[in-house]
Amino acid sequence: MSNFPQFSVLEEAILVEKPEAKEPLGILFWICVGWIGLNIVGALFANVLPIENPLFQNYSFINSGPSLHHLFGTDDLGRDILARVIYGSRVSLSVGAGAMVIGFGVGAPLGMLAAYRRGRFDTILTNVMYVLLAFPAIIATIAILSFWTPRSLFKIIVVIGVASIPLVYRVIRTATLSVATKDFIIAAKVQGATDRRIIFRELTPNIAPIAISFLLIGVATVIALEGALAFLGLSVNPPTPSWGNMINEARTILQVNPWLVIFPSAALCLFLLCLNFIGDRLRHHFDVTEVKL
Amino acid sequence: MTETREPLLKVSDLVVTFGMGRHQVAAVAGVSFEIYEGETLGLVGESGCGKSTTGKALMRIVEPSSGTIELDGTDVIAQKGKALRNIRTRMQMIFQDPISSLNPRRRIKDIVAEPLDCWKSVTGDERDVLISDLLTKVGIDPKVYGNRYARQFSGGQCQRISIARSLAMRPKLLICDEMVSALDVSVQAQILNLLEDLKHEYGLTLLFIAHDLAVVKNVSDRVAVMYLGRICEIGPADTLYEAPAHPYTKFLLGAALEADPDSPVHGEVLGGEPPSPLNPPSGCRFRTRCPFATEKCVEIEPQLEEVAPGHHVACHYPLTISKK
Amino acid sequence: MSVEQEKLLVVKDLATTFHTAGGDLPAVGGVSFDMERNQTIGIVGESGSGKTVLSRTIMGLQQRTNVTVTGSVLLSGFEMVGASEDDKRKRWGTEVAMIFQDPMTSLNPVMKVGKQIDETLRVRLGMSKVDAKARAIELLELVGIPSPQYRYDAYPGQLSGGMRQRVVIAIALACSPQLLLADEPTTGLDVTIQAQILNLLEELKERLEMSVVLVTHDLGVVATRTSRIIVMYAGRIVEIGSTREVFAGHRMPYTRALLESSPKVSNASHTRLTTIPGRPPNLLKLTDGCSFAPRCSYATDKCRVERPELQAADEPGHMFACWNPLPKTRRTVRK
Numbered sequence: 001m002s003n004f005p006q007f008s009v010l011e012e013a014i015l016v017e018k019p020e021a022k023e024p025l026g027i028l029f030w031i032c033v034g035w036i037g038l039n040i041v042g043a044l045f046a047n048v049l050p051i052e053n054p055l056f057q058n059y060s061f062i063n064s065g066p067s068l069h070h071l072f073g074t075d076d077l078g079r080d081i082l083a084r085v086i087y088g089s090r091v092s093l094s095v096g097a098g099a100m101v102i103g104f105g106v107g108a109p110l111g112m113l114a115a116y117r118r119g120r121f122d123t124i125l126t127n128v129m130y131v132l133l134a135f136p137a138i139i140a141t142i143a144i145l146s147f148w149t150p151r152s153l154f155k156i157i158v159v160i161g162v163a164s165i166p167l168v169y170r171v172i173r174t175a176t177l178s179v180a181t182k183d184f185i186i187a188a189k190v191q192g193a194t195d196r197r198i199i200f201r202e203l204t205p206n207i208a209p210i211a212i213s214f215l216l217i218g219v220a221t222v223i224a225l226e227g228a229l230a231f232l233g234l235s236v237n238p239p240t241p242s243w244g245n246m247i248n249e250a251r252t253i254l255q256v257n258p259w260l261v262i263f264p265s266a267a268l269c270l271f272l273l274c275l276n277f278i279g280d281r282l283r284h285h286f287d288v289t290e291v292k293l
Numbered sequence: 294m295t296e297t298r299e300p301l302l303k304v305s306d307l308v309v310t311f312g313m314g315r316h317q318v319a320a321v322a323g324v325s326f327e328i329y330e331g332e333t334l335g336l337v338g339e340s341g342c343g344k345s346t347t348g349k350a351l352m353r354i355v356e357p358s359s360g361t362i363e364l365d366g367t368d369v370i371a372q373k374g375k376a377l378r379n380i381r382t383r384m385q386m387i388f389q390d391p392i393s394s395l396n397p398r399r400r401i402k403d404i405v406a407e408p409l410d411c412w413k414s415v416t417g418d419e420r421d422v423l424i425s426d427l428l429t430k431v432g433i434d435p436k437v438y439g440n441r442y443a444r445q446f447s448g449g450q451c452q453r454i455s456i457a458r459s460l461a462m463r464p465k466l467l468i469c470d471e472m473v474s475a476l477d478v479s480v481q482a483q484i485l486n487l488l489e490d491l492k493h494e495y496g497l498t499l500l501f502i503a504h505d506l507a508v509v510k511n512v513s514d515r516v517a518v519m520y521l522g523r524i525c526e527i528g529p530a531d532t533l534y535e536a537p538a539h540p541y542t543k544f545l546l547g548a549a550l551e552a553d554p555d556s557p558v559h560g561e562v563l564g565g566e567p568p569s570p571l572n573p574p575s576g577c578r579f580r581t582r583c584p585f586a587t588e589k590c591v592e593i594e595p596q597l598e599e600v601a602p603g604h605h606v607a608c609h610y611p612l613t614i615s616k617k
Numbered sequence: 618m619s620v621e622q623e624k625l626l627v628v629k630d631l632a633t634t635f636h637t638a639g640g641d642l643p644a645v646g647g648v649s650f651d652m653e654r655n656q657t658i659g660i661v662g663e664s665g666s667g668k669t670v671l672s673r674t675i676m677g678l679q680q681r682t683n684v685t686v687t688g689s690v691l692l693s694g695f696e697m698v699g700a701s702e703d704d705k706r707k708r709w710g711t712e713v714a715m716i717f718q719d720p721m722t723s724l725n726p727v728m729k730v731g732k733q734i735d736e737t738l739r740v741r742l743g744m745s746k747v748d749a750k751a752r753a754i755e756l757l758e759l760v761g762i763p764s765p766q767y768r769y770d771a772y773p774g775q776l777s778g779g780m781r782q783r784v785v786i787a788i789a790l791a792c793s794p795q796l797l798l799a800d801e802p803t804t805g806l807d808v809t810i811q812a813q814i815l816n817l818l819e820e821l822k823e824r825l826e827m828s829v830v831l832v833t834h835d836l837g838v839v840a841t842r843t844s845r846i847i848v849m850y851a852g853r854i855v856e857i858g859s860t861r862e863v864f865a866g867h868r869m870p871y872t873r874a875l876l877e878s879s880p881k882v883s884n885a886s887h888t889r890l891t892t893i894p895g896r897p898p899n900l901l902k903l904t905d906g907c908s909f910a911p912r913c914s915y916a917t918d919k920c921r922v923e924r925p926e927l928q929a930a931d932e933p934g935h936m937f938a939c940w941n942p943l944p945k946t947r948r949t950v951r952k
Contacts, residue, residue: 183394186354187455190386191408191462192378201407205398339807449896477663477897478834482878482890489887504807507837511880511888530886548812549882550837554864562816563809566777 029281032274039271043089052080054087054241065259073259075250081259084241085267091235091242092268095157095226096219102161104215107168112207114169115176116199126173129166137163138225145234153236156229160222168218175210179203209286216279220272227268243268299366300327301498302351302384302466307360309343309350318570320346322522323360325597328466333492333499335513335530337506337545341567342519344502348468351500352386353377365465382408385459389471391451395443401428401454402439408461427457430494431487449480453487460495467492468500473508485512506549510534515603518542521567521578524597528604538600538611541579577609585610624691625796625828626652626675631688631698633667633674642900644670646852647688649927652845654795657822657829659839659860661875662849665897671849672798672832674698676715677705693795710741714789718801720781723788724773730784731757731769737791756787761817779810786817793825800832815842836879840864845934848872851898851908854927858935868930868942871909907940915941 042049052070058078066073072081114122144159145151179185180203188198223243229235230244238245243264250260309321321343328334338344349355351362353369362369364383372380388394395404406424409415415423425435431453443451452472459467469488473481489512492499503509509516510530517527518539526539537543544563565582568574576594580586589609597605633645645667652658662668673679675690677697690697692712697705717723725733734753738744744752750769757765760783773781782802789797799818803811819842822829831839839846839860846863848856848871856869867873877891895912906921907913913920920940927936931945 183388183390184396187386187388187394187458188396188407189354190352190381191411191458192382193407193411194378197411201399202396206396339809447896478836478875478879479663479893480896482880482892483894485880486890486892489889505880506808507880507882507884510882510886511884511890513886534882545808546882548808550808550811550835550840551882552836552840552864552876552879553881554840554860562812564813566779566810 025281025285029278032277035270035274036278039089039267040093042086043093046083046086046090049086051083051086054079054083055239056080065257072263073257075260076253076257081246081263084246085243085263088241088243088246088264089267089271091153091240092223092226092244092271094153095160096223098157099161099164099222100215100218102158103164103168103218104211107165108172108211110165111169111172112176112199112203115173116180116195116203122173125169129169132166133170138228141225141229142232142234145229151234151237156226156235160225164218164222168214171214172207172211175207176203179206209283213279213283213286216275216282220275220279223268223275224272298329301330301365302328302500303361303363304347304351305361307347307350307362308358309346309355310358316571319358319522319573320570321350321357322570322573324519324522324524325360326517326524326527328498328500330465330498331496332514333501333512335509335516336500336502336519337504337509337516338519339504339545339567341521341570343522343570344504344519345470347519348386348470348500348502351468352381352384354386378411382412382462383464384466384468385462385464386468386470387452387455387459387472390475391448391455391472392444394455395446395451397442397444399443400440401433401443401446402435404443404454405458405461407458412462414462423461427460428454430460430491431457432483433457447480448476449484452476452484456484456487456491460491463495464497466498466500468502470502471504472501474503474505481508488512506534506546507551518545521570521573523578524607525579526604526606526608527597528601528606532601532604536612538604538606539579539608540583540585540612543612577607624651625654625656625693627689627691628675629689629691631671631674631690632686633670633679634685634687636683636685637901640901643852643903644900645674646903648849648852648854649688650847650854650857652796652828652830654828655822655826656845657819657831657843658845658847659843660830660832660847660849661834661836661839663834663875663897665851665900666849667852668832668834668849669800670852672715672800672830675830676709676713676798678715710737710789710792710794712794713796713798714792714794715798715800716782716785716789716802718804720778720785721773723785724781726773728772729770730773730776731771733784734788734791737788741792752791753787756791757784759790759821760784760787761813762787777810778806779813782806782814783817786814786821790821790825794827796828796830797822798830798832801834802831803838804833804835811838818842836876848875851903852900853908853938854936855909855939856937857927858930858932858937862930862932862935866930866932866935866945868937868945869939870913870915870941870943872937873943874912907938917941 056079058074061070061074062076062078064070064074070080070082072085074080110125114125141159141163145156148155185198185202188202226235226242227244230242231248233248235244236242238249246264247261254261305325307321307324308319310317310319312318324347336344336347346355350357357370364380367380369380402424405427406420409420428435428439433450433453443454446454473484476484485508491497501509501512513530515528516530516533517524518541520541526533526537526542533542534546537546547561548563563582568581574581576592577590580590595607595609597607600606600611628651629649631645631648632643635642635644648671660668660671674686677700679686686698688698692708695708724730731750731753734756735749738749738752754765754769757768762768762780762783776784803814806814815838818829831843833839843860846858846860847854848863850871856863856867856872863872864876874893878893880890893912898908898911904921906923907925910916910920917940925938925940927938929936
């Protein structure tokens with residue numbers, strides 16, 4: 001009676017033409033991923049790698065520059081810098097990962113729930129978070145860490161992790177808000193979906209890309225923060241190496257042995273650069289709206 | 294037309310307010326109407342008149358402040374929790390923005406199956422067959438496109454997928470909220486025809502909300518015109534368009550542009566703009582723009598009264614319904 | 618040449634190509650038409666037909682690096698394509714002005730509307746502060762804004778959509794342009810407000826002796842308010858002619874499809890609409906043939922491989938691009 005069956009044929013012809021024009025991630029992205037992977041492997045297997053004990057002091061090699069024996073040279077106590085940089089990454093990586101587990105573990109569900117539920121729950125929680133955000137996080141962290149002694153890696157992770165909760169909350173809440181007002185959320189409700197189903201099936205997949213890229217950038221920020229704390233002497237106690245306290249210790253003998261600063265700084269910078277770059281690329285890659293012309 | 298049939302949907306004195314205290318706005322200020330089984334009721338009005346809010350209140354997406362909504366004898370407002378979720382499946386809604394009403398990160402097969410999966414009513418092979426059938430019905434080949442993501446489709450196709458999804462639970466009432474206004478003319482016509490076909494096939498009753506008078510005329514049996522939160526005229530589509538009894542309807546029709554160079558050149562144009570619903574005028578809500586308004590219109594709010602069989606008007610001085 | 622200089626606007630072989638990640642996108646693919654003074658013409662098309670890009674190209678607004686514009690746009694004898702930003706800027710406002718669909722995008726939300734008109738007057742015409750304010754209020758009155766002295770101090774957010782569009786028109790008219798390009802000026806507005814704005818444009822056109830180009834997707838908007846119509850599809854003109862001729866004596870199947878698929882107030886309820894299957898083509902994947910061929914029921918093999926050029930119909934000025942045109946009968950639009 002109508003020309004209706006004709007549609008499927010034509011729709012087909014026209015639909016095939018619409019490609020999913022996704023930009024490839026690019027070689028630089030994979031180089032960065034490789035570098036991060038290498039760092040993680042190094043941190044995990046530091047004790048089985050063929051490197052020296054980072055605490056072993058060899059007084060016949062003090063402040064020597066890079067050589068075949070000591071690829072990165074040695075420090076003022078004759079310790080191998082390469083070994084210290086690799087062991088040092090353990091602290092940085094654990095702080096980065098641990099703090100973000102706490103930050104996202106608490107901040108992300110709260111942010112999603114607040115944005116989805118709205119109402120009084122959202123108003124109160126958001127205001128509390130804004131009050132927390134108003135504290136200068138770094139000063140609060142310094143203050144707490146200087147009183148909460150003896151310092152340990154665990155305490156540092158907890159303090160930085162808790163300090164990151166309001167930030168994560170804000171980012172996730174904003175991201176959720178922009179999705180939660182879309183018609184497809186109402187449509188899901190109209191079909192009889194439960195709140196839980198909506199949060200897991202409709203909201204989460206749309207927020208995940210933003211969350212992942214923010215997570216990577218968050219890890220980078222936290223690692224930099226640990227470096228700053230170590231520089232102030234507020235991170236793990238020497239002689240345990242971390243990138244931050246290595247730079248701190250090297251500061252005093254900068255003129256005698258610049259290598260001591262260069263290698264841990266380079267490790268720190270490269271690591272952060274790679275994380276930021278990956279986060280940025282991923283955000284672009286998953287942005288559905290950008291795919292459309 | 295209006296025999297002693299039982300209406301499928303019965304709405305009386307529906308009020309929806311937003312905000313609090315001094316900023317309280319009655320977006321819908323006492324609306325009553327009935328929709329009979331198998332008919333299409335068109336709801337037209339300008340932006341801010343409360344037509345979309347009415348549609349959303351029926352689905353309980355926004356909470357009505359007072360009034361009653363009865364679907365097939367069930368009180369919709371009294372429902373809570375699972376019962377509310379359940380009653381929503383007997384009515385369904387299609388939204389204005391076709392792209393935003395589908396989750397861009399899900400496959401269309403899953404989107405259409407969502408209501409079934411929510412209720413686990415149909416599972417396994419039976420579910421897949423039903424989904425394929427629904428997609429075919431709306432003109433999308435399930436074998437080729439079923440596994441694509443919603444973001445890969447154009448506006449018209451997204452609206453087809455929305456229709457398929459809304460039909461999965463075999464609802465009785467379908468609320469179409471401006472469903473074609475975001476589409477191009479040629480695509481709009483396809484969707485309107487498709488809707489007509491499916492309406493007959495599935496025995497649907499429609500509430501068709503739109504601002505476009507021509508579109509509403511083409512699909513509706515009866516039409517209700519809203520102004521500032523109230524219905525000012527409701528009646529059979531053909532008579533209402535031919536001989537509008539409310540001055541607002543007349544001006545609205547006069548302003549509608551016909552794609553015809555020979556159409557009577559712009560009749561009287563209604564001046565002014567709708568007043569703010571924050572502070573609606575006393576008496577008749579249209580009186581501030583109405584050229585026929587008198588003292589009586591300022592003082593007494595007109596109620597819907599029958600001027601012809603099935604044709605109700607809320608005006609103290611309805612335009613003559615004789616000739617023309 | 619002298620004849621062409623008489624004309625307000627002469628567009629020749631104008632093509633606008635966007636260079637995107639997916640390839641070259643010919644948004645406007647070779648468009649030619651001209652326009653007399655004191656005329657209103659309509660450009661009609663669906664989304665993706667290139668009507669908006671065309672109007673922006675005429676205005677000379679394309680400046681992004683990934684765009685190529687070829688052909689010629691003579692505005693009162695001045696070549697806009699390839700002109701320097703300075704030369705173009707000199708003509709914006711005085712020769713040609715533009716209004717957009719969403720008035721909010723062309724108004725600064727944190728600046729009083731009166732000041733926004735003022736600024737144009739002072740910068741462009743070198744008026745003094747006092748004169749500019751007086752003129753701004755005059756303009757607000759001209760576009761039908763009630764109590765303009767009071768509205769002068771309003772922010773765009775405090776005005777309704779219709780009022781905002783009036784303000785935008787006032788700004789566009791501040792330097793008395795010869796040509797006003799109106800891109801979907803009433804699309805977001807309610808029908809009663811739409812009628813007000815269209816009447817206003819018509820009235821201003823008469824009063825200020827300017828020309829108007831109405832760009833729209835809505836055939837109803839152009840039906841009674843233009844003398845000529847250009848129908849666009851996939852970046853090209855498929856039919857052009859006097860409004861009456863295009864409506865009643867169109868030869869291109871797409872024009873007919875467009876007319877027949879729009880619902881009419883005069884239709885009986887439940888009128889089945891005539892539809893064209895499919896949707897407008899992907900501009901990245903255009904073929905050598907007629908872009909409408911995949912959706913056209915008259916299409917032959919020739920249509921699919923060779924693009925039809927505009928050819929003259931019987932009535933002077935009426936042209937269409939089709940290998941298998943509809944017969945020369947006058948059709949009535951009304952049922």
